[in-house]
Amino acid sequence: MAGVLTICRKELSDHLGSKRYLLLFALIVVLSVLSAYTGSEYIRDNPNSSFTSIFSGSMNSSFSFIYLMVLFGPIIGLALGFDAINRERTRGSLSVILSQPIFRDSILNGKFIAGVAALSLLAVSTVGIITGISIPMLGYGPGGEDILRIGLFTLLTILYLSIWLAVGLLFSTMTKSTTTSILMSISTWLFFSILISILATLVANAVVPVEVASGFQMVQGGNQTMGDIRDLEDMASAFNRTQTFQQTETSEYMESMEENANLEATIQKISPTYLYEEASQSLLGVTEGGFGQGGNPFQALETTQSVSSSWPQVTVLAVVLIACFASSYMLFLRQEIRAGG
Amino acid sequence: MSKPIIETHQLTKQYGEFTAVNNLELSINEGEIVGFLGPNGAGKTTTLLMLMGLSVPTSGTATVGGYDVVEESKQVRQIAGMMPEGSGYYEDLTARQNLQYIGQLNDIPKDEVDNRIDELLEAVDLVKWADTKVEKFSRGMKQRLGISEVLIKQPKIAFFDEPTLGLDPKSTKELRDILLKLNKEQGLTIFLSSHLLHEVQQTCQRVLIIRRGKLVAADTIANLSNNLLSKDMSSIEFELTEIDSDLIQKLNDVSGVKSVEQQNHKLFVNLENGNVREVSETITKHGSIILLMKPRTFSLEEIFLDYYKED
Ligand SMILES: Nc1ncnc2c1ncn2[C@@H]1O[C@H](COP(=O)(O)OP(=O)(O)OP(=O)(O)O)[C@@H](O)[C@H]1O
Numbered sequence: 001m002a003g004v005l006t007i008c009r010k011e012l013s014d015h016l017g018s019k020r021y022l023l024l025f026a027l028i029v030v031l032s033v034l035s036a037y038t039g040s041e042y043i044r045d046n047p048n049s050s051f052t053s054i055f056s057g058s059m060n061s062s063f064s065f066i067y068l069m070v071l072f073g074p075i076i077g078l079a080l081g082f083d084a085i086n087r088e089r090t091r092g093s094l095s096v097i098l099s100q101p102i103f104r105d106s107i108l109n110g111k112f113i114a115g116v117a118a119l120s121l122l123a124v125s126t127v128g129i130i131t132g133i134s135i136p137m138l139g140y141g142p143g144g145e146d147i148l149r150i151g152l153f154t155l156l157t158i159l160y161l162s163i164w165l166a167v168g169l170l171f172s173t174m175t176k177s178t179t180t181s182i183l184m185s186i187s188t189w190l191f192f193s194i195l196i197s198i199l200a201t202l203v204a205n206a207v208v209p210v211e212v213a214s215g216f217q218m219v220q221g222g223n224q225t226m227g228d229i230r231d232l233e234d235m236a237s238a239f240n241r242t243q244t245f246q247q248t249e250t251s252e253y254m255e256s257m258e259e260n261a262n263l264e265a266t267i268q269k270i271s272p273t274y275l276y277e278e279a280s281q282s283l284l285g286v287t288e289g290g291f292g293q294g295g296n297p298f299q300a301l302e303t304t305q306s307v308s309s310s311w312p313q314v315t316v317l318a319v320v321l322i323a324c325f326a327s328s329y330m331l332f333l334r335q336e337i338r339a340g341g
Numbered sequence: 342m343s344k345p346i347i348e349t350h351q352l353t354k355q356y357g358e359f360t361a362v363n364n365l366e367l368s369i370n371e372g373e374i375v376g377f378l379g380p381n382g383a384g385k386t387t388t389l390l391m392l393m394g395l396s397v398p399t400s401g402t403a404t405v406g407g408y409d410v411v412e413e414s415k416q417v418r419q420i421a422g423m424m425p426e427g428s429g430y431y432e433d434l435t436a437r438q439n440l441q442y443i444g445q446l447n448d449i450p451k452d453e454v455d456n457r458i459d460e461l462l463e464a465v466d467l468v469k470w471a472d473t474k475v476e477k478f479s480r481g482m483k484q485r486l487g488i489s490e491v492l493i494k495q496p497k498i499a500f501f502d503e504p505t506l507g508l509d510p511k512s513t514k515e516l517r518d519i520l521l522k523l524n525k526e527q528g529l530t531i532f533l534s535s536h537l538l539h540e541v542q543q544t545c546q547r548v549l550i551i552r553r554g555k556l557v558a559a560d561t562i563a564n565l566s567n568n569l570l571s572k573d574m575s576s577i578e579f580e581l582t583e584i585d586s587d588l589i590q591k592l593n594d595v596s597g598v599k600s601v602e603q604q605n606h607k608l609f610v611n612l613e614n615g616n617v618r619e620v621s622e623t624i625t626k627h628g629s630i631i632l633l634m635k636p637r638t639f640s641l642e643e644i645f646l647d648y649y650k651e652d
């Protein structure tokens with residue numbers, strides 16, 4: 001175990017001194033401060049909301065700490081892991097440290113723990129900064145319950161960032177060159193933080209079309225087929241009736257819309273970013289009710305309820321983390337160790 | 342000077358279908374300095390990696406210092422140090438920091454590490470550069486740092502995979518002196534893979550030659566060169582004013598002449614119980630003047646080329 005500690009200590013001091021880490025840290029701190037402004041603005045506009053909304057803002061608002069993590073979380077974790085093994089291999093230092101009385105797994109363990117520590121430092125400081133600057137902005141601080149929720153949310157954020165670290169570590173074990181693993185990391189980042197939500201929307205709209213479909217249904221319901229529409233006036237009147245139909249028969253429209261949204265959510269569930277977003281909202285107690293169910297969207301759940309409702313997402317996230325780490329483990333233990341290949 | 346400290350039995354390593362090391366039988370005694378020679382791709386690096394427990398043999402066994410290289414690889418790495426092929430260092434750390442890291446990985450107490458670092462930096466002549474980042478080092482300086490990294494754990498056995506690659510003659514000699522000194526004073530067993538025959542000749546008491554994964558010779562350099570020449574053959578080197586194919590044909594016809602080789606102005610005539618006088622007479626009769634005539638001597642390279650030759 002001495003080996004793990006030694007490696008961990010070196011890697012951690014490498015991280016904390018690296019331009020890469022400091023740059024990301026600075027970026028996230030600056031953006032977090034901005035997110036604290038929009039968050040506290042939101043709380044002022046919605047007096048019902050709890051202190052913890054500072055991290056979530058409104059669900060539809062495009063700028064919150066959670067959103068920041070969805071967008072930048074992957075790149076932070078990946079950046080700390082993508083070259084962990086392959087850089088040592090090409091440089092030739094891997095065979096040197098493997099010639100010391102340590103086991104091969106100590107290297108992975110040490111590097112992973114150091115990465116998690118660096119990520120924890122980042123998560124704890126940004127959450128702390130946001131909480132700290134929000135208090136004077138709002139004029140009040142978090143209650144005991146809020147502090148507990150924020151603590152749990154911080155742990156969740158660390159878990160979430162560690163997943164990307166583990167993915168990066170896997171890439172660095174799989175590939176020989178850092179150029180390949182950096183490309184893989186960037187693709188992964190783009191896919192999970194940006195592309196997947198666009199894809200999910202596209203697929204959901206294709207499978208369960210919302211507005212257009214109900215429009216056609218209406219047209220057919222009025223015993224008028226598309227072929228019967230001769231001119232623009234007909235079209236316009238058909239469209240008008242669609243509108244009135246939608247207003248009167250809202251339930252059907254709502255149904256298809258909800259179905260669409262559910263499908264979109266299901267597709268997105270393969271992404272840790274989405275799971276993190278969902279679990280964060282539960283843990284912070286800012287979950288919105290179902291679609292169109294009016295009322296107060298912040299029917300604050302008890303903390304214990306929040307924890308149990310976020311449990312499925314947390315479990316999946318943990319499983320993803322373990323799977324990635326175990327894969328790099330198995331790969332690395334079987335690999336031939338040679339400089340440059 | 343008798344107990345084997347490194348032993349392998351039927352040691353084999355396959356990469357897929359390809360056999361890189363083939364049923365290798367080695368035995369190296371404590372305190373020996375052994376050279377490990379062989380053409381590129383012969384399996385030297387593969388063997389060294391297996392002996393340090395960095396690569397798992399496909400079959401066969403090996404022990405280093407009495408420890409099994411698979412089951413007790415950590416213990417092997419406690420008592421044996423290696424400078425691997427193409428080894429590299431942490432460029433953003435200084436020489437001292439690199440050595441400290443290696444020392445920590447070996448669980449050596451901090452004070453002790455610092456003492457050893459000072460001694461080693463002295464020995465490899467890096468004292469002036471101790472606190473310079475390795476990225477500023479020349480290749481030879483890095484190489485010397487690598488040597489001190491092997492020695493910091495005070496090993497009983499040291500493996501070097503082409504340690505003098507990229508070293509200038511002065512550094513090469515210095516390295517040789519360090520190794521010989523450690524061997525003499527501390528009984529360090531040294532197993533050294535190299536392509537520099539003169540280097541090996543001056544450092545090693547014994548050489549092992551491996552070709553296509555198989556051990557083809559294990560002996561002292563003197564014995565190996567004698568073996569090559571003691572085949573009832575003698576070879577005579579001539580330097581002539583004029584050489585043509587007609588002369589070569591005539592020489593080949595002389596009884597006892599096995600073969601004739603031409604290298605520019607030189608002619609090598611290989612004889613088996615042949616008549617040297619008849620050879621020289623044939624040359625002068627042909628009209629050529631003998632500028633030089635002497636028994637042929639083989640360079641080390643020539644000797645080893647014979648062992649390296651494919652069957
Ligand atoms: N990971 C690997 N996969 C497949 N083949 C390999 C692998 N590593 C080495 N080899 C092959 O094994 C053989 C022996 O390689 P090795 O590096 O041991 O040779 P060497 O004697 O050290 O050569 P050199 O003098 O060039 O350093 C080579 O033919 C090489 O191509």
Ligand SMILES: [Mg+2]
Pocket residue numbers: 385386387426502
């Ligand atoms: Mg080699």
